[in-house]
Amino acid sequence: MKLPQATLIAAVLACHAGLAQAETLDVSLQKAVQLALAKNFRIKVEEFSPKIAKARELSSTGKFDPVLEASYTYSHSEQELRTLSNNLVDPVSLPGGEDPSLFARTTGQEADISVAGLTPTGLTYDIGPSLTINDNTQRDPQYTSYNTFLGFSVTQPLLKNFGTDVNLASVRVARADQAISQWQLRQQVMDVVTDTITTYTELYFSIENLGVEERSRGLSAQLVQDNEKRAEIGVMSPLDVMQAKADLAAREERVLMAEREVKNNENFLKQLVTDEISGLLDTNVQVAQPPLPEVGDINRKKDIARAFELRPDYRQLLLSIQKRQINVVFTRNQSLPQLDLTGSLGLNGIDTNFLSSVQRASGVNGTNRNTAWDIGAIFSLPIPNREAKGDLEVAKLQSLQALVDLKRLEQAIIVEADNAAGEIDTTRKRIEASRVAREFAQMTLDAAQARLASGTSTTFEVLQFQRDFATAQVNELRARADFIIAVARYARLTGSTLERNRIILD
Structure with missing residues (x-):
């Protein structure tokens, strides 16, 4: 069927607009987190776990269903x-007296x-x-x-096999598994949110780092041109020109490496915040500068105490201990006559x-x-009942093992949270220190370039000051990025990721 020309043009424009929209992903940090919650495959996969656990709980109660x-x-x-x-049959009793x-x-x-x-009593x-x-x-x-x-x-x-402790054991284990699956989903959401914040920040840093490397390359290229002009009029030696060209080649390599880092982080972010498959690599990402999170004075003791309430891995281990205790009660009963x-x-x-x-x-x-x-x-009663006794001993040892593992995790939580809090303090101070260092590096470079123009400095010194200035710029960007990442990591280690990002799980 032939379409009218105006309709055809409108369709082409609509398709082009839709394609352009599909190829560009312009996100802020908050929007990236929202997209990750809605589209991330890791979360989608984990969302099935509570449903599967609930179905298994229903299945475990089926043992008490009456069977018709x-x-x-x-x-x-x-x-x-x-x-x-054979004298086995009386002829009179036979019909008609027959034989x-x-x-x-x-x-x-x-x-x-x-x-x-x-019944639950057995x-x-x-x-x-x-x-x-x-x-x-x-x-x-x-x-x-x-x-x-x-x-x-x-x-x-x-x-x-007497009592509810035995006959309801599988039901109670299934309920514990359902609770564990809820904490597993919470853990996955927290991990994805933290990874999204980290990857988004790393992408912004790599983009800014690329800009620094490109500007540094531009300064080096300008120095090459200036040195060539000075060499032509005989006020500079060819060695200075060669030094500048060698440095320019090294900075070109750094630009290429920075470009690759941007592409890698783009792919990592797209993997977190989209559910695209075929069009994943064709999507371009544009990010805004992530804001510095507001962090007041950190109360380590309070946050660590809350970590024991909110950290999914700790809550899962508690439920696992509960399951092992149920198993101890069950196996102890099975060892009875x-x-x-x-x-x-x-x-x-x-x-x-x-x-x-x-x-x-x-x-x-x-x-x-x-x-x-x-x-x-x-x-x-099996004699000497070794199977039941062995199962009971295994159950007891596994329960004790889980208790020791709980103590290990408690210790790890305290150390990890304290280290993460210290990282926040350090990176916060690094932001100010790196800003001052960058300003001084810029003033030093400006002075060196002026001295070179007047003939009182060397190309080697200017190149070194250019590298120092680029390093100072990158250090300031790195400090800001590390601060954002440190805050996100501290929230995950203390179990407050969802609360900090105002996320409520159904």
């Missing part, structure tokens, strides 16, 4: 009745419906009716008996009529009720 069972069986048997010579070989046929039908299940039950129908031609060609039965049976462990109390009670009704059979079983209309019951006990 129904069965039907039809049976048929034939038995040959021998002739009179052929006969067959006694028996057919039966059995139908059962029951509900069985397990008691198992089975309750339901059954019906048995028998046809026996040997007794009477027309004889059919109906046996109706209604009863139940229970088994209650008294030692092994098995002593089960069993019992059953049933009502029978046998008659040649189905309704009469049901009435006999239920005892209605004055019929006699046939009752059957039993009670007993089952005892078993």
Whole structure:
């Protein structure tokens, strides 16, 4: 179908505008964090963990669901009745007094419906009716008996497998796993936010660093031109020209390395804040200067105390210890002898009529009720029960191991948080110190260039002062970047990343 020219032009412009928008990612630091929360694949993957853990918890409670069972069986048997010579059959009882070989046929039908299940105390039950129908031609060609039965049976462990601590162990472990999955998701979000802040800051630093290297290269190139002019009029030696050219080549290499660093950090940031795949490498990134975070006086003791409440790895380890304690209780119970109390009670009704059979079983209309019951006990104990004892010892040791690991993590949290707080103090002071150093380096360079123009300085000195000035500029940028990263790292180590960035998890 041919489109009108105006429509075609509009479509082309719309596609071009959409392509341009897709190829440019202009973000601030706050927007980058928001995009990471919405599009980062690491977070999307981890979001499935709580849902999976919840489904597993539901599955663990299914062991207590009643089970409805129904069965039907039809049976048929034939038995040959021998002739009179074998004295097994009375000829009078044979139809017509004949003496052929006969067959006694028996057919039966059995139908059962029951509900069985397990309770949290360990008691198992089975309750339901059954019906048995028998046809026996040997007794009477027309004889059919109906046996109706209604009863139940229970088994209650008294030692092994007794109690809610044992039978609810898998449910409690599943609930602990669900809580762990929530902390794992929180940890992933915190890590992605911290990585986004770090990568964004590193990208901005690498862009500014590239600018410094390009300006430094420009100064070196200008010096080469000035030296060549001075050499032409005979006021400067060719050695000074060669020194300037060699330095220019070295600075060109630094520019190339800085450009590569910008590209690498662009890719790292795009990987964090977009869900693009095919168009990932075609997207350009533009970033603004990240603001210096507001940080007052750091209260180390208070922040460390909060870290024990908010750090996901610490909370996960506590839940892991809880799981191990549940396992200790379970394995201790499994090391006990098995002593089960069993019992059953049933009502029978046998008659040649189905309704009469049901009435006999239920005892209605004055019929006699046939009752059957039993009670007993089952005892078993492996000798010397090494498997259960070994499992119990393993569970105890693993629980103690987890407690020691908890102490290790507590120590690590204290050291890491204190070091990170010290890094904030140091980088904050570095910002001011590097600013002063950059200003003095610039004044020194300006003075050296003026002296070179007047013939009282050398090319070597000017080149050195240019490098010093470039280094001072980079150091100031590095100090600002390190301060931002140090604050983000301290927030992660104290568990306050989400709070600091005003992020609320559902």
